[in-house]
Amino acid sequence: MRRNLFYAIFALSIMSGTAVATTPVTPLQVVDRQDDVPQYVRDFLKTSVGKNFTQEQVMAAYRNSSPMLKAESSNIVSEVKIDEDFSKMTAGTEDAPDAVDVSNDIDDYTTLSGWGAFLTYQAGGKAYLGFDEVGGDGPGYLMTPALDLRGNDGVFKVTFRVKNINPNAQDQVLQYFIMNDDPDNKSMLSASSLPMTTDWTDLELYVDGGVQYTSVMFLGWQGKVLVDNVKLEKLVYPLAEPANIKFSATGGGEVTVTWDAVEGASEYYVELLDDDFEGGSDTSQGQVVATATVSETSAKLACHINPSHKYIVRVTAMNGTDKSFPGEGYGNLSVPKVDAPVALDATDVTTSGFTANWETSQYAANYTLSFIRTHTATADGEELTYIDDDFSQIPYTMDSPEGTVQTQDFVTPVSLDDLFKVPGWSTHLGIGFTGGFGITNMYEDYGLPGALFGPVADFSIGDGKAKISGTAMATVDDVQVKVGFGTLGADNKITFNEGAQVFEVSTAGSQFDVEVSGGSKDSRLIFQIIDAAEGGDIVVFTGIKATASLKKDDSYTLPYSTVTLPYDATSYKLDVPFTGNDKFDYYLTGSFGDTVSPQSNTITVNSPEATAISHVTTDNGGNVVYFTLDGVRVDKPVKSGIYIVKAGNKTFKVIK
Numbered sequence: 001m002r003r004n005l006f007y008a009i010f011a012l013s014i015m016s017g018t019a020v021a022t023t024p025v026t027p028l029q030v031v032d033r034q035d036d037v038p039q040y041v042r043d044f045l046k047t048s049v050g051k052n053f054t055q056e057q058v059m060a061a062y063r064n065s066s067p068m069l070k071a072e073s074s075n076i077v078s079e080v081k082i083d084e085d086f087s088k089m090t091a092g093t094e095d096a097p098d099a100v101d102v103s104n105d106i107d108d109y110t111t112l113s114g115w116g117a118f119l120t121y122q123a124g125g126k127a128y129l130g131f132d133e134v135g136g137d138g139p140g141y142l143m144t145p146a147l148d149l150r151g152n153d154g155v156f157k158v159t160f161r162v163k164n165i166n167p168n169a170q171d172q173v174l175q176y177f178i179m180n181d182d183p184d185n186k187s188m189l190s191a192s193s194l195p196m197t198t199d200w201t202d203l204e205l206y207v208d209g210g211v212q213y214t215s216v217m218f219l220g221w222q223g224k225v226l227v228d229n230v231k232l233e234k235l236v237y238p239l240a241e242p243a244n245i246k247f248s249a250t251g252g253g254e255v256t257v258t259w260d261a262v263e264g265a266s267e268y269y270v271e272l273l274d275d276d277f278e279g280g281s282d283t284s285q286g287q288v289v290a291t292a293t294v295s296e297t298s299a300k301l302a303c304h305i306n307p308s309h310k311y312i313v314r315v316t317a318m319n320g321t322d323k324s325f326p327g328e329g330y331g332n333l334s335v336p337k338v339d340a341p342v343a344l345d346a347t348d349v350t351t352s353g354f355t356a357n358w359e360t361s362q363y364a365a366n367y368t369l370s371f372i373r374t375h376t377a378t379a380d381g382e383e384l385t386y387i388d389d390d391f392s393q394i395p396y397t398m399d400s401p402e403g404t405v406q407t408q409d410f411v412t413p414v415s416l417d418d419l420f421k422v423p424g425w426s427t428h429l430g431i432g433f434t435g436g437f438g439i440t441n442m443y444e445d446y447g448l449p450g451a452l453f454g455p456v457a458d459f460s461i462g463d464g465k466a467k468i469s470g471t472a473m474a475t476v477d478d479v480q481v482k483v484g485f486g487t488l489g490a491d492n493k494i495t496f497n498e499g500a501q502v503f504e505v506s507t508a509g510s511q512f513d514v515e516v517s518g519g520s521k522d523s524r525l526i527f528q529i530i531d532a533a534e535g536g537d538i539v540v541f542t543g544i545k546a547t548a549s550l551k552k553d554d555s556y557t558l559p560y561s562t563v564t565l566p567y568d569a570t571s572y573k574l575d576v577p578f579t580g581n582d583k584f585d586y587y588l589t590g591s592f593g594d595t596v597s598p599q600s601n602t603i604t605v606n607s608p609e610a611t612a613i614s615h616v617t618t619d620n621g622g623n624v625v626y627f628t629l630d631g632v633r634v635d636k637p638v639k640s641g642i643y644i645v646k647a648g649n650k651t652f653k654v655i656k
Helices: 039-046 055-063 103-109 610-614
Strands: 076-085 115-120 118-124 126-127 139-142 156-164 174-181 187-194 201-207 214-220 224-238 248-249 254-257 267-274 287-294 298-302 311-319 327-331 342-350 355-357 365-374 383-389 427-428 429-435 436-440 451-453 466-474 477-489 495-496 501-505 510-516 524-531 540-548 555-566 570-576 583-592 603-606 622-626 642-647 650-655
Touching: 039 055, 039 115, 039 174, 039 214, 039 583, 055 187, 103 118, 115 603, 126 139, 126 214, 156 214, 187 201, 214 224, 254 267, 267 298, 287 298, 342 583, 342 603, 355 365, 355 583, 355 603, 427 436, 436 451, 436 524, 466 477, 466 501, 477 510, 495 524, 501 510, 524 540, 555 570
Parallel strands: none
Antiparallel strands: 076 224, 115 139, 118 126, 126 224, 139 214, 156 201, 156 224, 174 187, 174 214, 248 254, 254 298, 267 287, 267 311, 311 327, 342 355, 355 570, 365 555, 365 583, 383 540, 427 451, 429 436, 436 540, 451 524, 466 510, 466 540, 477 495, 477 501, 477 524, 583 603, 622 642, 642 650
C-alpha cells in the first residue's frame, strides 16, 4: 500500500548535478499543495462571485460534473429563455475591444436584464472578458440572469460562441459554472470546462438539475476571451429521467447498476464511463468503457476496473425514438473484501521456464504474482545481483505527490515492488521519481528514520560480503550514509551488523563504492542517513548496484520478480533458464485498490533436469550409484542425459 504522507515534503531541482530543497514542513503535517488546485479555480476564487465560495466547494462542483454530452431525442419541447447576441455592444472591435469596462452597467448592453459581469468590455457586437494584469483580481466573466428552470428534471441546453484572443495563453479552456443564485443561499451546482481555440468555436452543453435561481457563468482562466450568441433553452423530454441510480462493483471486472423504472420506457441504455478525475486533466471528457441495453431496471457491465478512478454511470430511458435525458450516478467503486486467490500447479515446465496458474478471486481487480528463486551456486565466483537500478522506470515527475511513499501507520516499510526493477525492496519515508529515489531523515527525532531496505534472507553466502556502488546527491548539505547488513526491529530501530560501511554524499553528487561484510541469516541490506544538516536532509540515489561473489554450493532464496495482472488473468508464463537445482516458489495476492486479499497458497516448481537425480534416495539411507546407458559407473551426474540408477535393491532409469 502506498499513501501520501504529505503532499510536499520537499521540492527538488536537479540541474547540472545539483539539488536544492525547500524548508521541511512541520512533522506529520499534511500540506494542501497550492499546485493541486487548478489555476482556473484559483482565478475564479478571486472574482466577486468566487469570493462567496471556498476552494473545497468549487472543487466539489467540478467533481459533480459529468463529461460533456449531447442528449438527443424525438419530441423534445424547447422553450427559449435567453437569446443574447450582444448587438448593443457596438463600441470597439474583436481585435481592439473598447477600453471602458461596462460591468456595472451591463443591463444597458443586453436584451434581458439581470446579467452579471466583471471586467467586461464591448468588442464590436461581442462581449470581451478582460484580465486584471495589475491588481490580481482574476479574469473577467459573464453570468446569465437567474432563471427558474425547475420541473421536468430541470434540463436545459446552453449554446454560445467563444474565441480566445490571449496571445500568452493559447492553451486555455473556457470554464463554465452552474450556479444556484438564490439571494438567500447561493451555492454552486456543477462546473467543468469546454475546449476553446484562437478561432471562433461553437459550443453547447446539456445540464439537468436546474433550480429556481439557475445561472450559468463563463470564465477563461487567463482572460481575454470573446463571447457571442448565448442561447439558453429549457428542455422537456418525452420520457422522465431515470432516478435513484446506484452502482457497485460486484467483481473485479463487473459493475452492477440499478435504477427506478420510468413510466412509458420499453428499454434502457446504460453506459459506464471512466472519468478519472485523479488523472489531473482539466478537460477530461471521460471514456466509455462498457455499455448495455436492457429491458429490466438493472444491468451488469464488464470492464477492467481501476479502483483509483472515478466512474460515471448514465442510464437513458427509451421507447423507440423517444428518449429521456440521461440520469447519472457518480463516484468511486469499492468492494467489501478480496478473498485470497488459489494458486494451482505450474504447467509447461521446461528448462527455459514454466507457466504459473491460479483460480481467480471474485473481487480482485488486479493480481500481484510473486516469484521466489532458490539457487545453489555451481562454481566459485558466480555473481549474485541484489540490486542494479537507475530508477528510470519510476513513472513519477519530481513533484508528483503519488511518488511519496509511506504507510499510514508509519511503522510498516512500504513495498517498492512497483517502483524498483528488483522485487523485495522497501522503504521508510522515501520518494520516487524518474531517475532517482530519495530517503529523508527529517523525522528521525520522531522515531521515523528514513531508510531503504532490501529483502530479508540468509546473507551468510559469499562469506557474508557484498560490493555496493552507485551515485547519490544530498539536497541540503554533505551527508554520511551507512550501508550494510542488519535488521529492523518492531520499534523501527535499525541495527547494523559488524562490517557495515559509511560513505559520503555531497550536494554536487557523489559516487560511492564500498564492500560490506557481516551478512547473516535473517538479515537484509540497509541504507540509512546517519549524519546530516540540522533538521534533516534528503539523499537522492540516482543509481545503486549491490552484488555478491558466491562460492560453489552457496545457496540462497530471494525474490526473483513480481508482476501485476488484470482481474481476468488466470496464468502467467515465466521465461527463465533453470540452473542446477533451481526451484521457484510462487504465490499471489488479489487487490481492489487499497483492499488486499490474504496471500494464496504457495506452489513450488523444481527444475525438470535436477529433480529426477536429486530426489533419488533409498528407504534406509543406503548408497545410490549411477551408470550411463553403456554401463559406465559415474559420480552424481552433472550433464543432461539418461542414466541407470541403483538405489539399494531398486534399479530404474531417470532423465537428468
